[in-house]
Amino acid sequence: MATAQLTASSISGRSLPAFEGLRPASVKFGPAGHVTLPGVNQRSFRGLVVKAATVVAPKYTSIKPLGDRVLVKIKTAEDKTDGGILLPTTAQTKPQGGEVVAVGEGKTIGKAKVDISVKTGTQIVYSKYAGTELEYNGAKHLILKDDDIVGILETDDVKDLKPLNDRVLIKVAEAEEKTAGGLLLTEATKEKPSIGTVIAVGPGPVDEEGNRKPLSIAPGNTVLYSKYAGNDFKGKDGDYIALRVSDVIAVLS
Numbered sequence: 358m359a360t361a362q363l364t365a366s367s368i369s370g371r372s373l374p375a376f377e378g379l380r381p382a383s384v385k386f387g388p389a390g391h392v393t394l395p396g397v398n399q400r401s402f403r404g405l406v407v408k409a410a411t412v413v414a415p416k417y418t419s420i421k422p423l424g425d426r427v428l429v430k431i432k433t434a435e436d437k438t439d440g441g442i443l444l445p446t447t448a449q450t451k452p453q454g455g456e457v458v459a460v461g462e463g464k465t466i467g468k469a470k471v472d473i474s475v476k477t478g479t480q481i482v483y484s485k486y487a488g489t490e491l492e493y494n495g496a497k498h499l500i501l502k503d504d505d506i507v508g509i510l511e512t513d514d515v516k517d518l519k520p521l522n523d524r525v526l527i528k529v530a531e532a533e534e535k536t537a538g539g540l541l542l543t544e545a546t547k548e549k550p551s552i553g554t555v556i557a558v559g560p561g562p563v564d565e566e567g568n569r570k571p572l573s574i575a576p577g578n579t580v581l582y583s584k585y586a587g588n589d590f591k592g593k594d595g596d597y598i599a600l601r602v603s604d605v606i607a608v609l610s
Contacts, residue, residue, distance in 0.1 A: 420498075421461075422459055422500060423461050423462070424461045424462065424463070424464055425461055425464040425473065425502055426461045426501065426502055427461065427475065427500070427501055427502070427506065428457070428459040428493075428498055428500050429456065429481065429483065429488075429500075430455050430496055430497075430498050431455045431497045432456075453482055453483060453507075453588060453590075454480065454481060454482045454483070454510060455498075456479070457475050457479045457481060460473040460475065460477060460503075461503075464503075466563055466565055467565030467567070468566070468567075469563070469565065470567070471563050471567060473503050474503055474506065474522065475521075479509055480510055480511050481507075481508070481509055482507045482510050482518060482590075482599070483499070483501055483506050484501075484505045484588060487499075487502070487505035488500055488501030488505060504522060506521055506522075507520065507524050507588060507599045508521050508524055508526065508557075508559070508599060509521065514592060515597045516528070516556060516592050516594065516597065518556075518597075518599060519557060520557055520559035520599060521559050521560070522561070522562055522563075523559055523561060523601050523603070524559045524599055524600065525557070525558045525559065525574065525600060525601075525602055526555070526556045526557045526597060526598075526599050527553035527598050527599075527600070528554050528556050529552075529553045529597060529598055551582055552579065552580070553579070553580065554577070554580075555574055555575065555576050555577060555578045555579075558574060558576060558602075559572065559602075574602065574605060579609045579610070580606075581606045581608075581609060582600060582604050582605045583604040586598075586600045586601070586604035587599055587600025587604060588600070
């Protein structure tokens with residue numbers, strides 16, 4: 358909310374008429390911040406400048422997530438390529454990882470109390486559109502649910518991702534370079550593959566008794582998964598995708 362105040366230091370202009378007898382209540386503000394003074398020729402105020410004072414919200418010194426929520430310091434997006442080329446904002450990859458700085462007390466499922474699956478200081482990867490972003494201690498943070506955490510990633514290579522809960526990590530099969538008739542495909546016409554090899558699986562979801570239910574697929578399985586599910590990652594040795602086990606359609610053999 359912005360407020361405006363007419364003072365000697367905030368008014369500038371040439372040939373201004375006298376302000377004697379002018380009451381603060383008689384000053385009116387029109388569209389686009391224009392000032393209207395009753396009974397005064399407005400042509401005399403072409404040089405008038407009104408400065409606005411913005412009311413700043415108080416700063417908070419601590420944030421405590423509640424329930425199964427986690428506070429994450431977002432990893433800064435790269436502003437340059439490996440070759441040193443400066444990237445415009447539109448070309449920067451939105452970060453999907455960060456460091457856990459605070460956790461809630463957990464949640465209750467049935468009669469069981471389930472703790473948060475990560476601890477403070479852990480480097481994680483989270484769902485792309487999860488949580489609420491906020492500015493805290495001069496840096497961008499995110500508050501999200503424990504279930505929105507895809508996995509733990511302590512290195513800079515996505516193949517080392519340790520999936521959590523019901524998530525699985527899959528290395529995507531390479532797209533076909535040619536059609537069945539032998540025509541060479543361009544990048545734009547290559548169909549996104551939905552087949553890949555399972556690299557790692559999470560411990561499974563928690564049932565109402567507080568026990569983990571193991572997933573039905575295992576590392577090494579070749580699977581077919583939903584085409585537009587999960588989070589895509591570019592690894593050093595190819596493309597990967599992390600998704601929920603419910604998005605895996607079938608095991609191929």
